[in-house]
Structure formats: C-alpha cells, structure tokens
Amino acid sequence: MLHRFPTGVTGEKVHQKRLPHGAPDWVRTVRVHFPRWNRHADELCVTHVADVVWAVQMSTVEFHPWNSRCTxxxxxxxxxxxxxxxxxxxxxxxxxxxxxxxxxxxxxxxxxxxxxxxxxxxxxxxxxxxxxxxxxxxxxxxxxxxxxxxxxxxxxxxxxxxxxxxxxxxxxxxxxxxxxxxxxxxxxxxxxxxxxxxxxxxxxxxxxxxxxxxxxxxxxxxxxxxxxxxxxxxxxxxxxxxxxxxxxxxxx
Missing domain, CATH: 3.90.920.10 (DNA primase, PRIM domain)
Incomplete structure (x- = not known):
C-alpha cells in the first residue's frame, strides 16, 4: 500500500491500495483479495527502482508492503x-x-x-x-x-x-x-x-x-x-x- 501526500507531509494523507489510473503499462501489479468485503485490488508490486521513482512522483512518501510475495x-x-x-x-x-x-x-x-x-x-x-x-x-x-x-x-x-x-x-x-x-x-x-x-x-x-x-x-x-x-x-x-x-x- 502507498501512503501519498498530494499537498505535502503536513497535509492530508491518502492510503492508496489500488494502482492509480494512468499508471504506465510497465508498472507491475498484483491482485489481492479482501474476504471481509469480498473485494479485490490491483496493488503496486515494486520490482525495479523505476517503480519507486514513479510512485514518488505520484506523491508517495511511505511504502507499506504486505508480508507476502507477488508470486x-x-x-x-x-x-x-x-x-x-x-x-x-x-x-x-x-x-x-x-x-x-x-x-x-x-x-x-x-x-x-x-x-x-x-x-x-x-x-x-x-x-x-x-x-x-x-x-x-x-x-x-x-x-x-x-x-x-x-x-x-x-x-x-x-x-x-x-x-x-x-x-x-x-x-x-x-x-x-x-x-x-x-x-x-x-x-x-x-x-x-x-x-x-x-x-x-x-x-x-x-x-x-x-x-x-x-x-x-x-x-x-x-x-x-x-x-x-x-x-x-x-x-x-x-x-x-x-x-x-x-x-x-x-x-x-
């Protein structure tokens, strides 16, 4: 999960689970399931430095990964x-x-x-x-x-x-x-x-x-x-x- 701060770190924090619309096609995602609500999300799966750079320029400050692998x-x-x-x-x-x-x-x-x-x-x-x-x-x-x-x-x-x-x-x-x-x-x-x-x-x-x-x-x-x-x-x-x-x- 990405923690984004669109107006800076003193502003509102956005918890971004789903990959934002408009992400480049080379960014890898993984589908995760939430049984409690019977919903799913395609989350960012960081595999290259470029993925981090892209997320940062989308105002991401904190990276909160799951404790399991994309595979x-x-x-x-x-x-x-x-x-x-x-x-x-x-x-x-x-x-x-x-x-x-x-x-x-x-x-x-x-x-x-x-x-x-x-x-x-x-x-x-x-x-x-x-x-x-x-x-x-x-x-x-x-x-x-x-x-x-x-x-x-x-x-x-x-x-x-x-x-x-x-x-x-x-x-x-x-x-x-x-x-x-x-x-x-x-x-x-x-x-x-x-x-x-x-x-x-x-x-x-x-x-x-x-x-x-x-x-x-x-x-x-x-x-x-x-x-x-x-x-x-x-x-x-x-x-x-x-x-x-x-x-x-x-x-x-």
Missing part, C-alpha cells in the same frame, strides 16, 4: 514483530523489550532482523517458510507475543483496545501479521517534516541508537558506509511449527 500473496514469507510504545513509554523501554524479543528468538532458533519504525517503536522481521496462511502466521505471532509478555512483566501489555492499555507499556502488535495489515518497509521515509527513515539496524546497535537521527539527510551516508545490514535475511528461514504448538496450548 503468492496468500502465503506470507515474513513474520513481523512490531514493538509499539504507548504514549508514556520511552525508547529505553522499547530497547528493554527488544532484548527480551531477541532472547525468545534465540531460544526457538529464529533469526530476527530489527529496524527502527520511523516513529518511537521498533520492528523485527523474521523470514519464514511460506507454508502457512495469514491466520496461522498471526496465531504464531500472538503466541510469541504472549511469551515475550510473560518474560517482560509489566513492560508489555497485550490488552487489545489501545484505550485500555497501560500508557507506560509496550504493545507487541501481533495483528500486523493479519491479512492486509502493513508496516513501513525498510528504508521507507515517514510522512513527517523531519523525514525520519525506518532504518535497519544491528542488534548490537539498539542500546545506543536514536531513531530520530535516521533521516533522509543521514541514512544515505550510513548505507554507503555499512551497506544493507539486513543482507542475509533471505538465507535465515524459520519454520513456525513450535510457535503454532504454543498457540495450540494457549488458543486465546
């Missing part, structure tokens, strides 16, 4: 861990929960690839075998979130309604793995005047990183120096079987 949109190959801080939580709290996330991932033999969210939070990507549909990936993500909450104690609140959560807590948003739920891609700019970038980081950077320092003015130099720190993500593929066993034991 098989019904079988996600990415599990997303979204650490979403409530209003009174700090990034120091996010760091502490990220440590628990890494600990649980290590325990089940999964490799996580963290990035800043573009806001106050942190995202972690895990490549998975595309053997399961959205429902099972979400179930696995929920089971993982429950274990993180058990270990993190009061730092994590999994209460569903935002208004009912502890305002000082971190929400591990497992629902970002549901169909048609998306987060900013790695290296996507956020639609704010500061032009903050959702930036891949190494685990050992999290203790000192300040997400506000990653902007379109600073990230190109970081990339030139370090390259893509998510290189290798496609070689670290995880099976969800153990997490689905956890989910079966705690079916909430």
């Amino acid at each position: 098989d949109v019904e079988q996600p190959d990415e599990w997303r861990i979204d650490l979403d801080p409530m209003p009174q939580a700090s990034f120091a709290d996010v760091r502490r929960v990220a440590g628990v996330v890494q600990e649980v991932l290590d325990g089940i033999g999964a490799v996580g690839w963290p990035k800043t969210s573009g806001g106050k939070g942190l995202h972690v990507y895990v490549r998975i075998e595309p053997h399961w549909g959205f429902t099972d990936v979400r179930r696995a993500a929920h089971a993982f979130a429950v274990e993180v909450a058990r270990r993190a104690g009061d730092l994590v609140d999994l209460t569903w309604w935002r208004k009912d959560r502890d305002p000082k807590s971190i929400f591990v948003d497992y629902n970002q793995n549901a169909r048609d739920h998306t987060i900013r891609s790695a290296y996507s700019v956020r639609g704010v005047p500061e032009a903050v970038v959702s930036t891949p980081v190494r685990w050992d950077e999290i203790a000192d990183v300040d997400p506000r320092e990653f902007t379109i003015a600073t990230v190109p130099a970081r990339f030139a120096e370090l390259g893509d720190v998510h290189t290798g993500i496609d070689d670290a593929v995880f099976l969800l079987d153990e997490l689905l066993e956890w989910a079966d034991r705690d079916p909430r």
Whole structure:
C-alpha cells in the first residue's frame, strides 16, 4: 500500500491500495483479495527502482508492503514483530523489550532482523517458510507475543483496545501479521517534516541508537558506509511449527 501526500507531509494523507489510473503499462501489479468485503485490488508490486521513482512522483512518501510475495500473496514469507510504545513509554523501554524479543528468538532458533519504525517503536522481521496462511502466521505471532509478555512483566501489555492499555507499556502488535495489515518497509521515509527513515539496524546497535537521527539527510551516508545490514535475511528461514504448538496450548 502507498501512503501519498498530494499537498505535502503536513497535509492530508491518502492510503492508496489500488494502482492509480494512468499508471504506465510497465508498472507491475498484483491482485489481492479482501474476504471481509469480498473485494479485490490491483496493488503496486515494486520490482525495479523505476517503480519507486514513479510512485514518488505520484506523491508517495511511505511504502507499506504486505508480508507476502507477488508470486503468492496468500502465503506470507515474513513474520513481523512490531514493538509499539504507548504514549508514556520511552525508547529505553522499547530497547528493554527488544532484548527480551531477541532472547525468545534465540531460544526457538529464529533469526530476527530489527529496524527502527520511523516513529518511537521498533520492528523485527523474521523470514519464514511460506507454508502457512495469514491466520496461522498471526496465531504464531500472538503466541510469541504472549511469551515475550510473560518474560517482560509489566513492560508489555497485550490488552487489545489501545484505550485500555497501560500508557507506560509496550504493545507487541501481533495483528500486523493479519491479512492486509502493513508496516513501513525498510528504508521507507515517514510522512513527517523531519523525514525520519525506518532504518535497519544491528542488534548490537539498539542500546545506543536514536531513531530520530535516521533521516533522509543521514541514512544515505550510513548505507554507503555499512551497506544493507539486513543482507542475509533471505538465507535465515524459520519454520513456525513450535510457535503454532504454543498457540495450540494457549488458543486465546
């Protein structure tokens, strides 16, 4: 999904799922289905830099991809861990929960690839075998979130309604793995005047990183120096079987 800002980042945001009329014929699309409304949309499938350039000149600032591939949109190959801080939580709290996330991932033999969210939070990507549909990936993500909450104690609140959560807590948003739920891609700019970038980081950077320092003015130099720190993500593929066993034991 594209987040467009036709009048600039201080103006109205447009959530663009369907490819706009008049798109060039070389832009690739993929058809996605929304069972809840029994509708579908032909969404942009970025395969070349030119696709990004075209979307940007159409006022796109943020890129929010699905967690599945154009070749098989019904079988996600990415599990997303979204650490979403409530209003009174700090990034120091996010760091502490990220440590628990890494600990649980290590325990089940999964490799996580963290990035800043573009806001106050942190995202972690895990490549998975595309053997399961959205429902099972979400179930696995929920089971993982429950274990993180058990270990993190009061730092994590999994209460569903935002208004009912502890305002000082971190929400591990497992629902970002549901169909048609998306987060900013790695290296996507956020639609704010500061032009903050959702930036891949190494685990050992999290203790000192300040997400506000990653902007379109600073990230190109970081990339030139370090390259893509998510290189290798496609070689670290995880099976969800153990997490689905956890989910079966705690079916909430």
